[in-house]
Amino acid sequence: MCGRYTLAKKPEVIAQRFDASLEKDTFRETFNAAPTQVLPVISNNNPETIRYFKWGLIPFWAKDASIGNKMINARAETLKEKPAFRKSLQQKRCLVIADGFYEWKKEGKTKQPFRITLKDNGLFAFAGLWDEWKDDKGNKVQSFTIITTDPNELMAPIHNRMPVILPPAQEKHWLSNDLNPDEAMDLLVPYNAADMEAYPVSTLVNSPANNIKELLDSLEKGAGAS
Template sequence: MCGRFTLTVELNALRRRFLASAEDVSLHRPRFNIAPTQNLPVIRQEGEERKIREMRWGLIPRWAKETSIGQRMINARSETLTEKPSFRPLLHRRRCLVPADGYYEWSKTETGKKQPYRIIVGDGELFAFAGLWDRWVSPEGKTVESFTIITTRANEKLSRIHHRMPVILPRSAEDLWLDPAVKEPDFLRQLLVPYPDESVRFYPVSTLVNSPRNDTEACIRPLDGGNT
């Protein structure tokens, strides 16, 4: 699964990396411990342009009665996307990129305690999770746009920490994922695979990340022991 991640760059870095504009994202700042229900920059294809939109993490389907359902829909399993009524129509027409530069996962130690790790790509470069989004309107007329992050089985390297991982799209697949003309589910599922072992690294971090109230650079600082 993916329950916390990082995006430690300024908005201009997102614009450059993803060639996207961001007229309505006003509150973004470097984030070191992102948690569900928070509003975050997400990239969508809108006509001929890529746009960075501020959206809530935790999918609220358009048919939902209240927003609380989003807390249970922060992730979507790639294997069952076409079976779930919440996700099936979104796979066809509401795909997005969720920018990040790392994510956290917890592994149980011999003592029974859980040790958090930060997983990064390369030397900590920006990348994109495969995501789906939806638009919900409350009975009072308030609109909330929200997203979920797609997960798949972990690659061999990361399976030492957890059996699942978020789908990290290679750059070559980002255009395809956003392209509204691409709708064939079997083709799209071919993109939802584990990221290569040799391209990811992980290292232990402080248990500061256990609380979303802690959102400082100390959260991503490696503990003694280095990177793997």
């Protein structure tokens, strides 16, 4: 699964990388993005703008917003079957912007957190789905989920799932309204392990209340990527 990630780059760098506008005044670096937070995404219905959606997908038909707490991830192999994701796969896809993510490896009775990044420490996009829900008063909530798949060779020793990271050449394709569900499913594969790296980090990341730059530091090297 993917339950925490990072986005610690400057807003102008993010805007340039994804060729989309981003309001600098509303952007905040995050070193420990967690479910229920409102975070930057690019949706297929407005690909020129980076917007802020709530992490934890609330289907349009949901009776209660709390369902989103269980919808932070969506397994790629079940997207066409699950009512919560089927329509979004067809019509509401998004890019979830990140520069790293955390996963926990079981080591005896403890779990050691790792941060996983691209080797060039660059920005990337998770494949995501989004939806829009209205409460009883007509207030709109736009939310998203991160799609997961089988682990690659780097991730397999750490966890049995990994988020789908889209190669840059496929990002616009994922957002295309001409993409049909079968074509979309073909994109949901493990990222090339040779282009990624993982390193252990402090257990301070275990609490979403901790959102400090030091979370990026490697326990092995004494300094993380910034």
